[in-house]
Amino acid sequence: xxxxxxxxxxxxxxxxxxxxxxxxxxxxxxxxxxxxxxxxxxxxxxxxxxx
Numbered sequence: 064x065x066x067x068x069x070x071x072x073x074x075x076x077x078x079x080x081x082x083x084x085x086x087x088x089x090x091x092x093x094x095x096x097x098x099x100x101x102x103x104x105x106x107x108x109x110x111x112x113x114x
Contacts, residue, residue, distance in 0.1 A: 067092055 067088070
């Protein structure tokens with residue numbers, strides 16, 4: 064994910080629909096990273112909050 068962000072920052076300002084595509088790419092990467100993080104935690108936070 065870090066390398067994808069670095070690549071986006073290195074590129075010149077996108078034109079037309081490229082900006083939207085870059086935003087959607089970043090959003091998808093964030094969702095994938097959050098899902099993997101949550102799976103690795105095995106829902107421990109939710110289990111701890113239940114009485």
